[in-house]
Amino acid sequence: MADDFPDMPENGTRLRLARDVLDSQMVDREHRQSGKVDGIVAELRDDGRLVITAVENGLPEAVSRVSPRVGDWIAALGRRWGVRKGEVYRIPFNKVRRTGIEVRIDVDAVATPLLDWEKWLNDHIVRHIPGARW
Amino acid sequence: MKPGKLLQVALGVLTSIGGFLDVGAIATAADAGASFRFSLLWVVLIGTICVIFLVEMPGRLAAVSKHSYADAVRERFGFQFYIWPILAEFVVDFLVLGAEIGGVCIALQLLTGIAFHWWAIPVALAVWLTAWLGTFDFIENGVALLGLITLAFVAGAIVLHPPWGEVARGFVPAPAPHEPAHYWFTAVSIMGALISPYLLYFYSSGAIEDGWGKQDLTMNRLVAGVGMSFGSLVQMGVLVTAAMVLAPRGIGVDQYGQIALTLVGPFGKWGYYLFAVSLGITCFGACMEQALETGFIVSQALGWNWGQSKRPVDATRFTMAYTLSIAASTVLMVVGIDPLKLTLFSMALTAVMLPLVVTPLLVIMNDKHYLGEHTNGWVTNAVVGLIIGLTFVMAVVAIPLEYLGGG
Amino acid sequence: MSALRTLGRCWPLPFLLCLAACGAGSVCKQIARSDKTVASWAATAAMVGQRWAAGDVPTSYARNTLAKGARQMRSEAAALARSAGGDPLVETTSTRYVQLAAVLTRMEALAGTGNKAEVAQLAAALPTLERLDHRCSARGQAQAS
Numbered sequence: 305m306a307d308d309f310p311d312m313p314e315n316g317t318r319l320r321l322a323r324d325v326l327d328s329q330m331v332d333r334e335h336r337q338s339g340k341v342d343g344i345v346a347e348l349r350d351d352g353r354l355v356i357t358a359v360e361n362g363l364p365e366a367v368s369r370v371s372p373r374v375g376d377w378i379a380a381l382g383r384r385w386g387v388r389k390g391e392v393y394r395i396p397f398n399k400v401r402r403t404g405i406e407v408r409i410d411v412d413a414v415a416t417p418l419l420d421w422e423k424w425l426n427d428h429i430v431r432h433i434p435g436a437r438w
Numbered sequence: 439m440k441p442g443k444l445l446q447v448a449l450g451v452l453t454s455i456g457g458f459l460d461v462g463a464i465a466t467a468a469d470a471g472a473s474f475r476f477s478l479l480w481v482v483l484i485g486t487i488c489v490i491f492l493v494e495m496p497g498r499l500a501a502v503s504k505h506s507y508a509d510a511v512r513e514r515f516g517f518q519f520y521i522w523p524i525l526a527e528f529v530v531d532f533l534v535l536g537a538e539i540g541g542v543c544i545a546l547q548l549l550t551g552i553a554f555h556w557w558a559i560p561v562a563l564a565v566w567l568t569a570w571l572g573t574f575d576f577i578e579n580g581v582a583l584l585g586l587i588t589l590a591f592v593a594g595a596i597v598l599h600p601p602w603g604e605v606a607r608g609f610v611p612a613p614a615p616h617e618p619a620h621y622w623f624t625a626v627s628i629m630g631a632l633i634s635p636y637l638l639y640f641y642s643s644g645a646i647e648d649g650w651g652k653q654d655l656t657m658n659r660l661v662a663g664v665g666m667s668f669g670s671l672v673q674m675g676v677l678v679t680a681a682m683v684l685a686p687r688g689i690g691v692d693q694y695g696q697i698a699l700t701l702v703g704p705f706g707k708w709g710y711y712l713f714a715v716s717l718g719i720t721c722f723g724a725c726m727e728q729a730l731e732t733g734f735i736v737s738q739a740l741g742w743n744w745g746q747s748k749r750p751v752d753a754t755r756f757t758m759a760y761t762l763s764i765a766a767s768t769v770l771m772v773v774g775i776d777p778l779k780l781t782l783f784s785m786a787l788t789a790v791m792l793p794l795v796v797t798p799l800l801v802i803m804n805d806k807h808y809l810g811e812h813t814n815g816w817v818t819n820a821v822v823g824l825i826i827g828l829t830f831v832m833a834v835v836a837i838p839l840e841y842l843g844g845g
Numbered sequence: 846m847s848a849l850r851t852l853g854r855c856w857p858l859p860f861l862l863c864l865a866a867c868g869a870g871s872v873c874k875q876i877a878r879s880d881k882t883v884a885s886w887a888a889t890a891a892m893v894g895q896r897w898a899a900g901d902v903p904t905s906y907a908r909n910t911l912a913k914g915a916r917q918m919r920s921e922a923a924a925l926a927r928s929a930g931g932d933p934l935v936e937t938t939s940t941r942y943v944q945l946a947a948v949l950t951r952m953e954a955l956a957g958t959g960n961k962a963e964v965a966q967l968a969a970a971l972p973t974l975e976r977l978d979h980r981c982s983a984r985g986q987a988q989a990s
Contacts, residue, residue, distance in 0.1 A: 327512050327520075329505075329741050340512065340741035363740070366517045405505060405513065405808065422743065425754035435571050436750040551905025687892060688973065690885035692917070695910050698902075699892055706901045 324403040325359065330395075331406050332413035339418050341407055342366035345394060359400060359407065361418060362392030387424040393417045447660045453578060454665025456585030458672050460724035461541035462534070462631030462788075464717065465781045467673045468700060469691040470624045471680025474615060476600070476608030479674060481625045483609055485632035486670035488825050491818060492796065494662035495803050496638045500645035501654050503808040507642040508738035510808060511798045523798075524739050526791040527635055528732070533784035534636070535728040535763060536770030539565070540777025541721030544694045548714040558771035565725045566764050570757070574647040574746040577730070581723040588720055590701060590712040591675030597704040598682040605678060619842035626836050627782055630789035632673075633829070636731045638795060643734040647747055655812065679703065693778055725764075733760035782840075789836040792829035800826060872929050876938050879921040883942055886914035887971050890949050894968025898961040907964075911953035918946035945972075 319325070321344055330338040343360035364382060368375025382390025393416060395409050402408040413419050430436050470478040496507045503510070512520040542561045543554035568577060614621030650658065680691070683703035689696055694717070701709030701716075730746055737744035737756040744756040770780065800822050803814045814822070890911055897907035922942035929935040948967060955964045 322516075327516050329509060329513070337741055337743045340517075340739075342517070361741075366740075367521075369516075370518050370521055405503060422754050425758055426751055430750050430754045430757060433570070433750070438571060438749060547909075548906060551903065551909070687888040688884050689888045689892065690881070692882070692885065693910075693913060695906065695913070696885075696889055698906070699889070699896075702892075702896055702901055706896075706899070710902050710906070 319356075319403065321356070325400075325407060328403065328405065328407045330359070330361065330409050330418075332409055332411055332418075334412065336413050336419075338409065338411075338413040338416075340366070343369070343392065356397050358394040358396050359409075360392050360394050362388070362390075364390060365392045387420045388417050391417065443657060447657050447664075449579060450657065450661030451665040451668060452586065453582035454661060455669045455672060456588065457578075457582035457720075457723055457727075458666070458669025459585070459588050459676070459716070459720040460631070461537050461717075461721050461777070461781050462627075462634070462785045463673050464541075464676055464697065464720070465691065465694070465778055466624065466627045466631045466785060467676040468680040468684070468697040469782070470628060471677040471682075471700075472684035472689060472691050472696075473617070473624060474621060475681040475685050476605050476678065477612060477615055477621070478625055478628060479605065479608035479677060480611045481628045482632070482670055482674055482677065485629050486666055487821075488629075488633050488828070489637065489670075490662050490666045491821050491825065492633060492799070493637055493641050493666060494659055495799060495814070495818070495822075496642035497645045497650070497658040497662065498655060498812060499802065499808060500642040501650040501658060502652055502810060502812050504646060505642075505808065506646055506734065506738050507638045507799070507802070508735045510802045512739055514802055514805065515798055519798075520739060523635075523791065523794040524735060526794060527639075527735060530784060530788050530791060531636065531728060531732045531735075531763065532767055533770070533780060533787065534634075535725060535732070535767035536775070537777055537781040537784055538721045538724040538728055539764075539768055540771050540775075540780060541694070542718050542725060543771055544777055545714045545718030545721065548695070548698060548710070548717070554777065555771055555774045558768050561722075561725075561771075562764050562768035565722065565729060566761060568726060569729055569746070569760055569764075570750060572726075572746075574644065577723075577726045577746065578644060581719065581726060584719045585716075585723055587712065588672045588716045589675075590705070590709075590716055591672055591679055593675075594701050594704040594709065595675040595678035595682070598679060600678050600682050619839055622835065623786070623839035623842070626789050626832050626839055627785040629828075629832055630785035630787075630792070630836070633792060633796075633825075634788060635792065635795040636728060638799065639735050639738075640727050640731045643731070643738070643744075647745060652812070676700065691778070693776070729760045729764050729767075732763035733757070786836045786840045789829075789832040791833070793826065793833050796822075796829050797826050872932055872935060875925060875928055876935070879925050879938070879942070882921050883918050883945065884973065886917050886949075887945060888973065890914045890952060891968045891971040894952055894956075894964045894971075897956060898965035898968070904956055904959075907956045908953050911949045911956065915946040915949040915953065918942045918949065922946070 326341055326344055328341050330341060332338045339361040341359045342362055343365040344356060345358040345360060346354050347357050348354055364375045364379035366375075367378050379390040382388060384390075395411060395416075399410045400407060401410050411418075414423075467482065470481070499510060500506055505513070508524075511523070539558060539561055540554065543557040546552070546557045546561070547554040568581075572580075645654075645658070676697075679700040680697070683689075683700045684691070684696065689699065691697060698710055698713045701713040703709065705712060733746075733756045734744060736742075736759045737753075740755075742755045743753045745753055748756075750757040771777065800814075800819065802808060803822070804819065806813055893902060893907050893910045896902045897904065919942070922939040925935050925942070926939045948971065952964050952967050955967070
């Protein structure tokens with residue numbers, strides 16, 4: 305599977321996180337649109353290295369980049385009424401296969417919270433309306 | 439060019455003509471003609487040139503990068519920037535969609551005599567049903583081809599035998615002949631109606647829906663250039679008929695019913711029905727585009743699965759986005775807000791937010807990351823720069839002018 | 846009908862009086878603004894009445910437009926009275942707007958009964974108004990010199 309996406313930069317090559325990862329469109333194994341990269345997670349290791357560990361998807365994360373307070377409100381609203389309970393979903397960075405205009409992730413989005421809202425709306429509203437499958 | 443491609447170009451040009459008018463273009467052009475005769479034709483001309491460039495570029499972006507303009511703005515400038523034009527666009531979309539629904543309601547009122555606000559919910563349902571069941575091709579091409587009926591305005595302008603010398607002079611920018619605040623407010627409104635931000639988002643999304651690639655770049659250029667040029671003739675037709683029928687009588691444009699007289703003048707009874715049908719069809723088409731555009735921008739901003747040609751079950755968030763958009767805007771007409779006042783106000787508001795929407799285009803269209811060898815040439819960049827300058831000026835003067843001269 | 850002809854003939858009178866005796870230029874400007882709206886609706890009613898009588902526009906449209914015109918005229922009269930009430934010129938002007946609105950209301954009622962001849966007559970007799978802009982500015986220049 306990893307061979308399907310051979311475009312990750314090799315060791316020692318510069319990766320432009322802000323330009324080529326953050327806010328980019330994620331597409332999964334089946335080339336389904338799976339949300340945007342709303343955040344990037346990095347960990348400071350004991351040896352002083354900063355390691356990129358994950359990309360994040362979730363509206364609270366995106367909004368908190370504009371205003372942390374509003375981001376917190378949206379997270380609270382999500383916990384109360386949201387399908388994803390306000391949680392931000394993290395995709396381990398070793399699942400990221402390609403960066404650039406699109407970020408390809410080696411996951412099946414259907415099996416992750418990335419498409420929870422899509423599924424919920426389908427199950428509870430859309431598929432019950434005549435013509436939804438036409 | 440192969441015959442198949444020629445046919446596509448022809449279809450694209452025809453749909454550009456048929457889809458050019460909407461409630462804003464009709465109201466602003468009629469107001470301009472009624473108040474200032476032919477003096478504001480130059481604004482329609484300049485606006486059309488701007489639109490040609492502003493429509494060609496997102497089409498090229500989508501064809502080469504397979505990304506829409508909304509995608510590209512978020513990716514290139516980040517969520518912190520993009521949230522602002524998106525929020526502004528929601529507000530404008532809400533108002534403009536309400537005005538377009540109002541336009542269809544007014545058309546039905548003219549045809550049936552039943553007050554427009556009673557038609558709001560049936561019209562909204564018809565718009566939603568068409569979006570729910572229709573494909574992008576049907577919506578873009580079918581409705582727009584029906585919109586060719588608006589050529590009645592061009593025919594009306596010719597039949598009225600305007601003084602062509604004076605019409606020609608109207609294409610030369612000139613100071614206000616009278617009421618300068620109203621003159622410049624009308625000019626800004628015409629530009630706001632023409633250079634509509636939704637064009638950028640909708641056109642690029644449409645190019646992706648249609649599966650455009652690099653092989654379609656010439657077609658894109660032709661449709662933008664030829665289609666918009668011919669389309670603007672229809673708007674000029676509205677202005678000229680208003681100048682010939684309303685202005686000599688001192689009839690101002692305070693409600694859509696007065697604009698109906700522009701075609702009654704040359705065509706009598708048929709003109710009345712032609713106007714009503716033209717208004718109804720063009721506004722219905724604009725409703726579709728506006729509603730879908732809301733779905734496009736929110737889906738593309740947040741990375742959702744989207745596409746009018748997809749079944750609703752395959753793009754549920756996109757579908758719900760345009761459904762909620764239609765429902766929200768319908769309220770404006772249900773409560774009886776005057777559609778004409780709403781139109782003119784939303785055109786002025788559009789002018790205010792234009793710089794936020796258009797400025798990123800200059801950066802993106804020069805980004806080889808997206809466009810490879812198809813980035814802007816210096817001419818296009820110069821024109822876009824001028825357009826951006828113009829939008830900043832409009833943004834600053836729009837609201838003060840509305841207060842001083844908007845009526 | 847004779848009342849309408851009198852209305853039409855006397856129409857310039859309040860504005861000549863304004864020109865001669867306006868205490869504040871702003872009163873002339875307010876009247877000029879209201880005149881423009883009232884003139885627009887009078888002209889609309891004239892065209893709609895004539896076209897309805899000719900069978901070019903449906904009755905519902907004619908009635909709606911005439912009713913709207915009458916409402917706008919009354920609204921202008923009320924707004925003028927509110928903004929400069931007590932001024933005799935404003936009162937005269939407001940009264941004339943209300944009288945004109947009554948004509949439009951009559952036309953609307955006649956359209957409801959299908960009386961094309963009388964609607965056409967009333968439409969033809971609707972007065973046209975010259976706008977006051979130049980009078981206000983001329984008066985201003987006269988004051989300055």
